[in-house]
Amino acid sequence: MKICLRCQAALGDDGWRCLACGYQPPLVAGYPAFAPELAASNEGYDAAYYGDLYALEARNYWFRARNALLTWALRKYFPAARNFLEIGCGTGFVLAGIAGAMPQLAIHASEISSGGLPYAASRVPQAELFQMDARAIPYAEHFDIIGLFDVLEHIEDDVLVVAQARRALRRRGGLMITVPQHRFLWSQYDEHAHHVRRYGARELERKVLAAGFRIVMMTSFVSLVLPLMILSRFMRRAPAADFDVLAELRVGRAANFLLESVLALERALITIGARFPAGGSLLLIAQRD
Template sequence: MIPFAAGCDRRLLDNHLGGEDAINYRRFERDLVSPHCGRRVLEIGSGLGDFAAGLRGYDHLTVSDTDPLCLRTLRDRFAGRTDVDVIMLDVAALTGTELPGGAAPVPRPVDTLIMMNVLEHIEDDVAALRGLSRLVVPGGRVVLWVPAYPALYGEFDRMVGHFRRYTPATLRRPVELAGLRVERVHPVNLLGAFAWWVAVRRAGQRGVDPRLVRLYDRVVVPTSRFVEQRMRVPFGQSVLCVATRPVT
């Protein structure tokens, strides 16, 4: 069964997958994303803050979500932190030609916008990226981490509200249509893809089994990380994309 509060946004499960049992995986994510972050960072769809809590090297971080449980947890988690803001930010409200209320919904301009396993929940990903890119200063970066490859799409994806899984090519397309310039886009976590295929596609796993998560985190993630420090992999559980907002 899924440890999920009734009425809670399904994306919460996606963003919190594994929780404290996925420490190595969170470190793997951060080590790949952090080199592309600037000094003022905004994370979209922060969930319970498991990814953001480990970020370092910034001057100011803004975390955001729409789910009331997530927002309460984020405020508690970052209470007393003058370098962190918590805001409610609805991506759907940014798809028009004007920002809500005629003003940016973030307290300060950002040079880096991060979305970790969020874009796949949005039906019109081009409109979302176009709206979100206006929250980034010209020359700033948009960093995306999304689930990869339609062949891995299973019941779990449907259950948590994934519209799609991406390939590098199908992620590049909406990013460029949104007016962003792709710096790099490639698959990550090769061994995680095979573990996902066995658990979700073959075994039909629909819930989060803590034992499997711990095994995955202690064995699969470190091994995949070791391999990918030495070579660029052709396939993976996720796709990482780094794009910039053009200066002109």
């Protein structure tokens, strides 16, 4: 059900106006805004990158490989799901992949910066989109699946976000998380991407269990190319003013094809039961108790 973030009253299915206290979230850029003070500027993400990401994602090996892994996991672990919320949808690239893989899903998505929502709408026009702070989700026991894809590392109070996701899920609902992994990989990239941490597997597992979830599956990914990632991160240092956070996404066509092929092999191994202990990223699938 929808809930009023001001008084916590339950709302009807139509609209966001609270009959108990009269509050209705304002519209920012045409979308309901539940944290309008953060819609234009916030510490978690630089909205100036939306346009560049929108142009890069569809052809970049990393984004394509992550989408393929996520859609496989979604269909394997939650085939009967009816609705889905992505928290921190960015430009909607993952959202579009999920909508295409499971067209029966009612798609909902939020982004803290309202500037990303028009990009997401262009990719998934049927989605219900809104601006939101992940620390205050205006739903309770509503969704079959919630996705947090490379979002938690931007938020200081990640424990609160996971707890809010649990509240917004129905009983037995699923939580899907990806995060950057390994503290030793911390670099200029993380600083310029507004990350507050890279995760260890045990750290993420502990926080998800403490919120009241059961772990269904967890594996590293971007594992077979981890040595290349290490070299890329630590051989390419630049003065802070000159650092380009998107540079490692601008990969030549041949290299992009090769890297995507390697990650396709990695994904094939994961689908038959392999679980990698190390990798640039971590995937966790959990279920609400």
